[in-house]
Amino acid sequence: MSKFLSMLNSKVKLSSKIFDKDIEQRATRDGYGEGLVIAGDQNSNVVVLCADLTESTRSEAFSKKFPERFFEVGVAEQNLATIASGLGVSGKIPFISSYATFSPGRNWEQIRTTISYNDSNVKIAGAHAGISVGPDGATHQAIEDIATMRVMANMKVIVPCDAIEAKKATMAAAKIWGPVYLRFGREKMPVLTTEETPFTPGKAEIFWESAGKGSRKKNPQVAIIGCGSLVHYALLAAKELDEEGIGAYVVNCHTIKPLDEKTILEVAETCGAAVTVEEHQVLGGLGGAVAELLAKNLPVPMEFIGLQNIFGESGPPKDLIEKYGMGVKDIKAAVKKVLKRKK
């Protein structure tokens, strides 16, 4: 086993190919599609609604297997949310699927009033989230959705880091009472986890731990807390940092709300510095949630990787990630910056 694999947390049983070029690549939306069919098999109250994006949101397999429990509402996201609200207060477990800029974008108020405040058992699946949507451009790149969903009382927010975790999150959402927002991406990306990797909503997992050479106690010097597609980038950054003698934790914080306060406070206390990593605005998303927690309980220097109060543009996904400051080198630079600020 390479020395890097030994720095992965063995308890979470990650893929042994994490640092290999030929790691399996799948989109998180594919995991959603598989999770829907399993959830539909497990519970006949699961229903799915879609707004003219059945194939690309991966609702198609469910629609073919359970046609009587699938509703096509057309290009009408407000209707999508509100019909689901009525189903959700009538014993059904509706999943609504569209692109995240449209749902929960366009129908934000309907979600607030008729799902969240109304406490209807609706699961909102936002596909094509993040700048990695690519060529479609900024209109289709949801980069505010974690923030706009997180601020609603009653709402839970889950951002899976790969296709397997997306499947588990979808199945778990069907079993959680009340409104849940699930965030998925368009692009294929490395499958980091395995079927054996534990997934509990609200429980963050430490994926990586490396001891810093400079630190007396051999503790990691920085906690890198990420979610979604950029968890892989955080692991790649941690590997390169280790080669430079900087020890780090990488935490997969898939549930933004409710936040796993215990795990985040523990790693922040050990390290005394944190960097958050997300394909989202730096305002109000994972970084905001972590900052709120730390400011209140354990103020340590923080840096934020994400879109810096700016819209995206068209282009190849990987190039956009680099251009907008969310690449491996940017994560490393943020780590070095935050370490300088440490007392």
Add this chain to the structure above:
Amino acid sequence: MELHEKKLQFLEEMSNKIRQDIIEMLVEAKSGHSAGPLGMADIFTALYFHILNHDPKNPGWPDRDRVVVSNGHICPVLYAALANAGYFPMEELFTLRKINSRLQGHPHRNSLPGLETTSGPLGSGISQAIGMALAARLDKKKSRVYCLTSDGEHEEGNTWEAIMFAGKQKSKLNNLTVIMDRNNIQIDGFTEEVMPLEPLREKYESFNWHVIEVGGHDIAAFISAVNEAKAIYEKPTVIIAHTVPGKGVSFMENRFEWHGKPPTPDEAKKALVELRTLGGQIKSEHQ
């Protein structure tokens, strides 16, 4: 259910009582909407005291008919109907809009027994009623879903998205009846001046709905319209109920200024005298 003359008389007396309750609630609350609730008193009375298959002592009964009030601001009439039907104590009506009350300024489902949804922001009720009607179909239940909506709400895009969807489902949604309060007013003035809505009948028909028009203060005619809707198999039904906003209180009737304000104590006194004497038809309030 058949409508005997005695029952009709009871319903007419009940709707008058509900109007008085509305005035008393609003003057106590010092804020809230007057015109819409008064205009819909006859229809709410017909629903809660004759049409609905419901059990006020068991509000969560799975087989109950559902009432979705899309235009949440008319909730004083909903609350008064629910209290008179026995869902919660009458004295609670006077907590409307006050702190720690279950009677929120706009209805909140989890706050009060008998509420099927949360509303206030307009245009979202018909689609929620569609969701409930689809759930009843999936569960093979005979429950019917009634959605109360305002005419002004037909300026919202969400309303037409819902109407389009229901027309597509056809007989699957024949358990859905929309009741439109066609009172011709909204906050900024008369609907046809703010934003022309007509021809409403033809619009609904072109979306594949069955349309019935009825006078909204003729309880017997409204009940037979609902019975007609129950008999229509092929499609959902909308009952366009032509109502007088502020009905029963002469100085409020047909005046959009009364959309969103409560009466002062003096105005309330005058309104109650009018209601108790049926607008001067009987001489003494105590007759």
